[in-house]
Amino acid sequence: MVLSLDRWIGKVAVITGASAGIGAELVIRLADAGIIVVGLNRRAIQLADKHANLKDKIHYIQCDISNEADVQNAFKKINKIGVVHILINNAGTTTKNNLFDGEPDTWRKVLDTNVIGTCIVSKEAIKIMTANKIAGQIININSILGHFVYNIPKANIYPASKHALTALTETLRLELIDIDSDIKVTSLSPGPVDNTEFFVRQNVGDGNNGPIKYFLNPEDIADAAMFVLSTPPHLQVAELMLRPLKEPY
Template structure:
């Protein structure tokens, strides 16, 4: 199997949650490989700063503001993307939130926000991106940023977050089936990282017992897995990729 990113040079990739952490790392690597990236985020100013930083790279980065929990904003932004940049070739559903709560006495609005962002936002972005891919008849790729918590629940309460990621596992499988029935050359992959040093834990001061002693990855490690998946030839589909730090016990 020959790995190469050449087929994506000059093509359009949309990355949600592009302002920091894994999203920003994915954006950087795609731009370094010559991809034209549209970075979506609420904190669009951070994506704009990143675009300036990457201005001398092979590809390019364009920042657009969107709240991935807002269906109409997603629909509108993909309309703008198609009008300005044409066909979408890659979608990376990276946006996700982990809010401090519990199932026993939790905040229902936090639960709703989690599902609106992690599940419905990804579904809507996927629907809009694939609609454009089909319209332009491109061999596209959808990558869902999942989690090891979408496969196995540790004895620690993450409230509704694992349920939202189990949903991504199921949705990836369903999407693969639906695309197969259409005989479309659009591939789909779920990437499930273990513990990564990102802002997702810092947002609400969410800590795990013994977290400071746990093996942990950095966002670039996960961005590398995205590049690996995209580098595979058209006849190969990496359906699920679980990535853990060496020595993890979770």
């Protein structure tokens, strides 16, 4: 197997949740590889000065992915930049409460972003890829919690939303087969990642400071995404799971 990103150079990649953590790392890594990147974020952000050399390859569009009209407007702007070849669904959110006494409105917010929002963005990207006969790549940034449920305080509906993403990714893969599409779909499921919305960094080695001791870095997830993108068109990475060394769960 020959790994290469050459076919993506100069093409457009859309990344949701691109303002920080994994999303921000993905933006820089793809742009540095010669890919034109459009970052979708709920809040408007500007490219940091330290990445000013990539400014011609990076665009940011303010967009709430849980709002279909917002997403449709964003893709109208993206069409002026170029034809979408890559979509990385990275946006996700959580809320700190319990199922037994939490507020349903906060749970809906999580589902609207993590599940429905991912579907809305994927629909728009696939529409473009299909119309232009593009053998594109969709990567859903999932979670280890999309496969297992850990005893993490106040996780509430978050693991359920990620289990849904696991099922949605596989369902989409099968649907694309049914229409004879060459679009590839990948579920990328990391364990705890430092500097993300859900996992709060614990002091490694301190047995009294919470259940999570070992972490991945956003760079690790970006490395994995670059690997997926570098695989040849005939090979589909359906699921890729990353876990910190020594993680006991």
